[in-house]
Amino acid sequence: MRAVVGHTFGGIEALALETIDTPQLAVGNVRIAVRAAGVSFANLLVAQGKHQNRPLLPFTPGTEIAGEVAEIAPGTTTSLKVGDRVCAGLSSGGFAEEAVVDAQNVFRIPDGMPFEEATHFPTIYATTYAALTWRGMLARGETLLVHGAAGASGLAAVEIGAALGARVIATAGGPEKAAAAKARGAAHCIDYRSQDVREAVLEITGGRGTDVVFDPVGGDMFDVSLRCVAPLARLLIIGFASGRIPQIPANILLVKNLSAIGLYWGFYMAWGKSQADAPTRARVRTVFDDLFKLYEDGHLRPVVDAAMPISQFAEALRRVEDRKVIGKIVLRPGE
Known part of the structure; x- marks a missing residue:
C-alpha cells in the first residue's frame, strides 16, 4: 500500500x-x-x-x-x-x-x-466537546473566549460553544478568518492583528471578563487571556500552535480563583502509554453520540x-x- x-x-x-x-x-x-x-x-x-x-x-x-x-x-x-x-x-x-x-x-x-x-470528529470535535463539557463545565449563558478561531479546533469550539448556549468571542488573524468564525456562531470576532484582545474582551463583557477560555494557541495569547478573565474562570489548555509554552504565574490563579485545565485527548483514546480505564473508554462513546446528534441537527458544519x-x-x-x-x-x- x-x-x-x-x-x-x-x-x-x-x-x-x-x-x-x-x-x-x-x-x-x-x-x-x-x-x-x-x-x-x-x-x-x-x-x-x-x-x-x-x-x-x-x-x-x-x-x-x-x-x-x-x-x-x-x-x-x-x-x-x-x-x-x-x-x-x-x-x-x-x-x-x-x-x-x-x-x-x-x-x-x-x-x-x-x-x-x-x-x-475523532480528535478535533471530540477534544473540543470533552474540554468544554467535561473539563470546562461551560454553562448556558456564560461567555466563552476561543483563540485560533479559524483553525479546525477553534471553529469546533465556536460551533460547540454556541450550541451549548454560550456567548462566544472569537479571536483570529485577519478579516477572512474572523468572518469564518462569525459564520459558525461567534457573537463577536476580534482580529488580533489590528485590535487589542484584552481591551476588546473587557469592552464586550462590560469589564467582567470571560468565563471560559479555549486555547489551542498558547504563547502570548495565553498571557493575554490571564488579563481578561472573570473570577472563577476556567482556562482550557489544548495546545501550543504559537510555538511557545506559556508559564503561568500562580499568584494570578490565586487572586482571581482561576482554574488552568489541560486536556490531551490521546489519554481518553489510550494512545501510547495512556491507561484510561474501562469506564473512561465507555464515556468516550457518549461523546460521539452527542456529536453526531449535533451534526444531524445542523449545529456542526x-x-x-x-x-x-x-x-x-x-x-x-x-x-x-x-x-x-x-x-x-x-x-x-x-x-
Missing part, C-alpha cells in the same frame, strides 16, 4: 510517499480502507519529533481518518461490520491507504456525512479547506505550518 513514511525525525522534508507492507491485525484491531485523513498541526510536531506522543521509527503520520471497515481481527469484540462507514482516531498511521486501529476507537458515522467532514491527493501531503503540511488554512485540509489516500 502507499503511505507517507518518516525514517527519521526532521520535519516535512524527512517524509516521503512510499509503498510499504500493509499493517498486520491483532486481536482487538480493525483494518480500515482510508478514504480521507485529516492534516493537523500535531502532524508537524510528530514529524519533528516534538509531540508528546512520539512514535517509533519508521512512522506514518496521521491521527484522524475516515473510511470503510475492511477487516476485523478474529476474536475482536465489537459491533462493527465489514463495510461500515466509520471515522477513527489513532496515535499514528493515518496518512496511508489502509490503517489498523483499536476497535474501541472506531465510530460509525451518519449515512449522509462525507468522509472528508468525518475526519474532524465541518469546514474542509481543501481535499488533496496523498501525493500532495507536503504541500498540505506546509499550508498548515504557514497558517493558511481555514478549517481542515484533508488528504485522499486513494488519489
Whole structure:
C-alpha cells in the first residue's frame, strides 16, 4: 500500500510517499480502507519529533481518518461490520491507504456525512466537546473566549460553544478568518492583528471578563487571556500552535480563583502509554453520540479547506505550518 513514511525525525522534508507492507491485525484491531485523513498541526510536531506522543521509527503520520471497515481481527469484540462507514482516531498511521486501529476507537458515522467532514470528529470535535463539557463545565449563558478561531479546533469550539448556549468571542488573524468564525456562531470576532484582545474582551463583557477560555494557541495569547478573565474562570489548555509554552504565574490563579485545565485527548483514546480505564473508554462513546446528534441537527458544519491527493501531503503540511488554512485540509489516500 502507499503511505507517507518518516525514517527519521526532521520535519516535512524527512517524509516521503512510499509503498510499504500493509499493517498486520491483532486481536482487538480493525483494518480500515482510508478514504480521507485529516492534516493537523500535531502532524508537524510528530514529524519533528516534538509531540508528546512520539512514535517509533519508521512512522506514518496521521491521527484522524475516515473510511470503510475492511477487516476485523478474529476474536475482536465489537459491533462493527465489514463495510461500515466509520471515522477513527489513532496515535499514528493515518496518512496511508489502509490503517489498523483499536476497535474501541472506531465510530460509525451518519449515512449522509462525507468522509472528508468525518475526519474532524475523532480528535478535533471530540477534544473540543470533552474540554468544554467535561473539563470546562461551560454553562448556558456564560461567555466563552476561543483563540485560533479559524483553525479546525477553534471553529469546533465556536460551533460547540454556541450550541451549548454560550456567548462566544472569537479571536483570529485577519478579516477572512474572523468572518469564518462569525459564520459558525461567534457573537463577536476580534482580529488580533489590528485590535487589542484584552481591551476588546473587557469592552464586550462590560469589564467582567470571560468565563471560559479555549486555547489551542498558547504563547502570548495565553498571557493575554490571564488579563481578561472573570473570577472563577476556567482556562482550557489544548495546545501550543504559537510555538511557545506559556508559564503561568500562580499568584494570578490565586487572586482571581482561576482554574488552568489541560486536556490531551490521546489519554481518553489510550494512545501510547495512556491507561484510561474501562469506564473512561465507555464515556468516550457518549461523546460521539452527542456529536453526531449535533451534526444531524445542523449545529456542526465541518469546514474542509481543501481535499488533496496523498501525493500532495507536503504541500498540505506546509499550508498548515504557514497558517493558511481555514478549517481542515484533508488528504485522499486513494488519489
